[in-house]
Amino acid sequence: MNFARQVFISYAHLDNQPLGADQTGWVSLFHTTLQTLLSQRLGSVADIWRDDKLHGNDDFSDEILDQLAGTAVFVSILTPRYLKSDWCKKEIRSFCQQAEAGHSLTVGNKARVIKVLKLPVDEGSELPPVVGRLLGYDFYEVDEEHVPHELDPAYGDRPRQAFLRKANKLAWDLAAQLTELQRPHPDAGKADDAPGTRPAVFLAECSRDRREARDSIASELACCGFRVLPETRLPDDEDEYLTAVGALLETCVLSVHLVGSGHGRVPDGDRQQSVVVLQNELAAARSRSHGLRRVIWLPAGITSAQPAQQAFLDALQTDAALQFGADLVSGDLETAKSAIHTALKPPAPLPSPSLDGAARVHLVCDANDRKSVVPLIKQLRSRGLEVSLPAFVGDAAQVRETNRQLALDCDAILLYYGAGDEAWKFHQQNDLRKLLGSPRGRPLKASLTLLAAPPSDDKDVLQALAEPDVLDALDGIRDATLAPLYAALGLSETP
Numbered sequence: 001m002n003f004a005r006q007v008f009i010s011y012a013h014l015d016n017q018p019l020g021a022d023q024t025g026w027v028s029l030f031h032t033t034l035q036t037l038l039s040q041r042l043g044s045v046a047d048i049w050r051d052d053k054l055h056g057n058d059d060f061s062d063e064i065l066d067q068l069a070g071t072a073v074f075v076s077i078l079t080p081r082y083l084k085s086d087w088c089k090k091e092i093r094s095f096c097q098q099a100e101a102g103h104s105l106t107v108g109n110k111a112r113v114i115k116v117l118k119l120p121v122d123e124g125s126e127l128p129p130v131v132g133r134l135l136g137y138d139f140y141e142v143d144e145e146h147v148p149h150e151l152d153p154a155y156g157d158r159p160r161q162a163f164l165r166k167a168n169k170l171a172w173d174l175a176a177q178l179t180e181l182q183r184p185h186p187d188a189g190k191a192d193d194a195p196g197t198r199p200a201v202f203l204a205e206c207s208r209d210r211r212e213a214r215d216s217i218a219s220e221l222a223c224c225g226f227r228v229l230p231e232t233r234l235p236d237d238e239d240e241y242l243t244a245v246g247a248l249l250e251t252c253v254l255s256v257h258l259v260g261s262g263h264g265r266v267p268d269g270d271r272q273q274s275v276v277v278l279q280n281e282l283a284a285a286r287s288r289s290h291g292l293r294r295v296i297w298l299p300a301g302i303t304s305a306q307p308a309q310q311a312f313l314d315a316l317q318t319d320a321a322l323q324f325g326a327d328l329v330s331g332d333l334e335t336a337k338s339a340i341h342t343a344l345k346p347p348a349p350l351p352s353p354s355l356d357g358a359a360r361v362h363l364v365c366d367a368n369d370r371k372s373v374v375p376l377i378k379q380l381r382s383r384g385l386e387v388s389l390p391a392f393v394g395d396a397a398q399v400r401e402t403n404r405q406l407a408l409d410c411d412a413i414l415l416y417y418g419a420g421d422e423a424w425k426f427h428q429q430n431d432l433r434k435l436l437g438s439p440r441g442r443p444l445k446a447s448l449t450l451l452a453a454p455p456s457d458d459k460d461v462l463q464a465l466a467e468p469d470v471l472d473a474l475d476g477i478r479d480a481t482l483a484p485l486y487a488a489l490g491l492s493e494t495p
Contacts (some may be wrong), residue, residue: 001182004071007046007075008067008095010075015077020154023154037171076127092276109241115131115134117140119140138166163445166215200250200252204259205264205279213297217256221340238268254292254343258336276309282327284326297347331396335397358384360412360442363387363388364416376416391406408438408439412489415432417449418453421456449469451463
């Protein structure tokens, strides 16, 4: 598609008044910053223009109207003043009407209108419908007293850094969109109906304290060639919301959930649950039914002052159903990104069964038990069994993926409950349960827990219960101790 100009910035002139005589107006600073960043991303000088001469009482000139018709992308800086300005509303409506007339308002699944929120606004019916569906770029933060503050470098270093991060994200997205618009789009009007050719990742909506991380991950995924969903604002009605998220998940190869101390918005409906809870529930169901891979980032030590969110945080760490199909990451943001990239790699082919047909036992143990399990490994190998141990050293995401593959390519899993504490045992069992619905290289014939020294109250309880999937080796390992394992693998108790 051919456009005479690249980007137009629509704004209310009141919003460009500087806070002090020696300062630059916010819109002017935004324009200059975006101009520099976008030029660097494109590799050539970006053409960004705005009306810096006319004022709210002037008539909408034919010159501006003509130039809008030939502009690729319309950036609106939304504020309370913007919504009260007939001038601003006429600009955005004119652009949308002309683009719709040419069947090009949305091209390549991207609207040619971008909204920048300098302050939170209630758009209502003041703007074209397409604007209400857009996610937008929030150039403000909300403090603990729920007071919004513009990201203005005049307020200090922290707002300045946040302003630059947001502008950088916008510049990356604009560069990608302008590049896409230069390509031929013979059926531009049908772009919404065309299936995406790029693999899609569902990057779940999150609470405000995780939005910066979400922006960072979204940019990285886009740079790697992935389509990041949702691309538009999801419905506020609960039933419509659930339907929309379910439809998006059907198109995705991975879902990513960033869990913070806030619960996020709550759709209007009977359940009155936050989007964070609803998205996780739908993604877990999709994982259970279709094997959707998931990553949940839940940084260690996170708490919430909101009772409902704290209950969700607690449940997320203990309920296997909420974690189903997910890699639960508790490290920093870079660890979460590493887990995401690992999950997006094509799964490594499962090792072929041994030519001699030997059964394979995956021995899950704590790193401190590696020497303690040597006699057990020798005993199992003496019965003709192959034995694999977990990976302990390396990149965290790679270690998790390696251990996942080992657990999927064995005939039996033996959880060695020795040096690990009760919490370690719980998390290991939880991880193994999450793999039950995953494709396996071999059918799993047994999953057993072996009690080993040192003794503990928890082990004493398990010993007293004498459940069939628990092997008691607190007094040493004998062939009789391993009889249930041998029987499941078709071996006799004694050689």
